[in-house]
Amino acid sequence: MRLPIPLRRLWPKTLFGQLLLIMVSGTLVIQLMSSSIWFDVRFAQVMEAPVRLIAARSAPLIAQADCHAGSLQLPNHYQVRCAESEPVARTDERRGRHRVELLLDQALAYELGRDAHARLLKVQLTDELGQPIVWRSLFGLRTAQAHIQFAVPLADGHWLTIDGEELQGWSGESAWVLISDYLLRVYALRIVAVLLVCLIAVRLCLRPLRRLADAARGLGSNLEQAPLPLDGPEEVRQAAQAFNAMQQRLIAMVNDKAYFLAAVSHDLRTPLTRMRLRLERLEPGEHKERLRQNIVQMDEMIGQVLDYLRAGEQQNLQQVDMDRLLARLCADLASAEEPLPVHGQAGMIEVDALMLQRCLQNLLVNALRYAKEVSVTLQPTADQVAIHIDDHGPGIAAAQLSTITEPFVRGENSRNQASGGYGLGLSIAQRIAASHGGDLIVTNRPEGGLRVSVLLPRSRATP
Known part of the structure; x- marks a missing residue:
């Protein structure tokens, strides 16, 4: 059922908030329905003094009453009459009338010295004009008079x-004391108690769900993470069990796919080796050179496919000096014509050194392939390190930025003319970054060229 738009805006977005609102609202409704008990008790308290006065003034009338004799001397605002049958009580009175009737009977018994067997016919709190003012008189906001029959x-x-x-x-208590007592004891304390119980209960129930959500978020970067514990409510245990089964199926599918591609790539190298041996027997010439280039390209493609598959393997995490690793890598790739300056410092970071080196090497080689000027900038924060690789090449069309990291996707022709490559370099780098819980972002620089940013957390939390 869809809520109206005004209510939809007020409806909490989180499951915790929704459960808390439902439980508190339900408690409040129940409390409103049961608050009549307080009114009944308070009604009897307000009526106590008038009932005792009426009993004291009525006792002489009862003792002297004789329906066959003349009239009695009555106090002001009192009336009496005789009947041969028991009068019928009104049925539209408050439930608190039972307390008043019991008090009246006890007061008359005390005054008369015997049980009067009184039957309460009518009880009402009215103002000086005879209008009912029950709730205001109960809170002491109006002084009322009790009318009892x-x-x-x-x-x-x-x-x-x-x-x-x-x-x-x-009354010895002020109106505000009575009102605060009513609101505090009847509503505030109960709502606070319900809120505390709800906070504890809902958090205990939602803890397995949060753990499930965290595991689902981490599954993309670490397929081999530990399975979820099967605890919590039955429905949550079933969800965790289904999630663990899904994780095992995904692992099996990925392993089967990786095994198949690795086997195919490995088997392809056997005929490539035979082709190289036969190629060496051919006479030098243009035909031999073309064949050699084709074999080299196929071997490079197989190597990149294997690198792509290995990029998702389980990491050997350790604390690595990011500055030293990047400086050594840039020094190996730099030349007099193509320097690789590094700006900034990042310090220590928890990564797989070999995988991260492969990731950065792919990105640097890719940048040097398309541009003469390449620079690296380290931008550290408290919880992550950003590595920006900027080049002054032709850049990539904006429409391709969202898909450029997918396998076998290459940039536009202006960036790939006579550059080689198979569309796996960025894919390998992106997969390595994701396996570390990070990300890889590709953007065009305003001044021209491309920026590839690798975002890595400083440490990996245990799932």
């Missing part, structure tokens, strides 16, 4: 009905 049986079989009114009386 009750009947008692007489010795001659008749029923004496007494109507009496008495003021609510003086």
